[in-house]
Amino acid sequence: MTFTTRFAPSPTGPLHLGHAYSAMLAHDMAQAQGGRFLLRIEDIDTSRARPAFEAQIYDDLAWLGLTWETPVLRQSDNMSFYRQAIEKLWKSGLIYPCTCNRRDIQAALSAPQEGAILTGPDGPIYPGTCRHVPTPDMPIPDTAALRLNMVRVRPMLDDLRYTETGTDAGMIDFSAEDLTQTLGDIVLARRDMGTSYHLSVVLDDAAQGITHVVRGADLAEATRIHVVLQRLLGLPTPVYHHHRLIRDDAGKRLAKRDDARAIAKYRADGATPGDIRAMVGLPG
Numbered sequence: 001m002t003f004t005t006r007f008a009p010s011p012t013g014p015l016h017l018g019h020a021y022s023a024m025l026a027h028d029m030a031q032a033q034g035g036r037f038l039l040r041i042e043d044i045d046t047s048r049a050r051p052a053f054e055a056q057i058y059d060d061l062a063w064l065g066l067t068w069e070t071p072v073l074r075q076s077d078n079m080s081f082y083r084q085a086i087e088k089l090w091k092s093g094l095i096y097p098c099t100c101n102r103r104d105i106q107a108a109l110s111a112p113q114e115g116a117i118l119t120g121p122d123g124p125i126y127p128g129t130c131r132h133v134p135t136p137d138m139p140i141p142d143t144a145a146l147r148l149n150m151v152r153v154r155p156m157l158d159d160l161r162y163t164e165t166g167t168d169a170g171m172i173d174f175s176a177e178d179l180t181q182t183l184g185d186i187v188l189a190r191r192d193m194g195t196s197y198h199l200s201v202v203l204d205d206a207a208q209g210i211t212h213v214v215r216g217a218d219l220a221e222a223t224r225i226h227v228v229l230q231r232l233l234g235l236p237t238p239v240y241h242h243h244r245l246i247r248d249d250a251g252k253r254l255a256k257r258d259d260a261r262a263i264a265k266y267r268a269d270g271a272t273p274g275d276i277r278a279m280v281g282l283p284g
Contacts, residue, residue: 003035004211007061007068008201010042011054014262018216018246020064021280025243026214027066028282038208039068043076044193044200060263064273073208075200082195085203085233086146086188091136094153094232095188097144098130105129118181121222125184146189150180153232162227166217166242174224186225202226206235217242246280 005026009019030037039061043049061068089095100108108127118125131149140146157176164172188199205213220242230237248261266276274284 001209001211003030003033004038004209005030005035005214006038006040006205006208006210007066007214008040008042008204009057010045010048011050011057012045012048013053014264015057015060016246016261016263017266017276017280018261020060020263020276021246021282022214022216022243023061023066024064024277024280024282026212029212029214029241035211037066037068038210039072040204040208041072041074042197042200043074044079044195044197046076047192049076056264060267063267064263064276073204075195075204078200078204079194081207082189082200082203085199086140086195089148089188089232090134090140090146093133093136093149095146095148096130096132096134096185097141098126098147098185098187099144100126100129120183120186121225122184122186125181126186128185131185143191145187145191147185148188148228150183150185153228154179157228157231160224160227160231162223162237163239164242165212165239166220167244168242172223174227179224179228183225183228188229198222198225198229202229202233202235205238206230206233210238212239212241214241214243216245218245 007019007023007026009015009023015023027037029035039057041054041057043054086095105124105126108129109124126147128151130147131151133149133152154176157179159173160176161171161173164170186198187196189195204210220240223240223242227237229235263276277284
């Protein structure tokens with residue numbers, strides 16, 4: 001199988017140095033292996049995605065000297081693909097509708113008998129307020145979020161593992177026994193999107209033949225969710241490389257609102273692609 005990496009930004013703001021590092025690292029790894037580098041636009045959050053930011057992504061990456069295969073996959077064009085996976089999980093009784101809002105979840109978790117509030121990759125662990133097994137022929141509601149029933153899927157999962165080539169290189173094993181406590185019933189389709197980051201990224205990585213996922217260490221915890229979904233949907237598990245994060249002078253990881261670190265600003269100030277490589281610690 002051809003060594004294949006990808007860079008998958010969301011067009012919700014300008015790319016910063018952290019994005020540059022991740023994109024260049026994935027590109028370098030693919031080139032070193034004689035492989036493929038793909039670009040994917042993760043624009044399922046249509047309320048925040050902007051065409052101008054998408055255009056700037058292409059411009060910034062090209063300026064950095066990166067090349068990618070075309071056409072570029074845009075998630076907003078792939079919604080029917082995600083819907084098919086939702087329907088499959090629904091018919092299997094593995095997902096359920098949830099009408100809880102953030103205030104409902106916080107209130108349930110703050111109840112005296114619940115103890116300390118636990119958090120996972122998506123924030124506070126959902127307490128299972130709406131958990132039930134829907135009738136397979138019941139229509140999928142459009143006015144509720146759809147959550148994965150971790151209690152039900154737990155007996156279906158064993159030998160959960162993935163290969164890591166980042167800081168903690170090796171085989172990463174984890175047990176299904178603690179998934180309910182550490183992951184909770186994660187949202188697979190948000191009521192305003194029809195899908196979620198977790199579901200979309202897993203399906204797209206498989207469809208695009210991604211063999212090595214290169215992304216920041218801040219997403220390492222979410223990888224367990226992705227391995228679970230890969231197992232449930234019969235998809236291959238890529239090798240993962242969770243790289244170090246690029247931080248500001250105070251040690252805080254960069255965010256899109258940190259315009260001072262935007263690639264476009266460095267370009268406007270006269271920086272070269274070689275300067276950007278040096279800033280993030282990559283060879284020229």
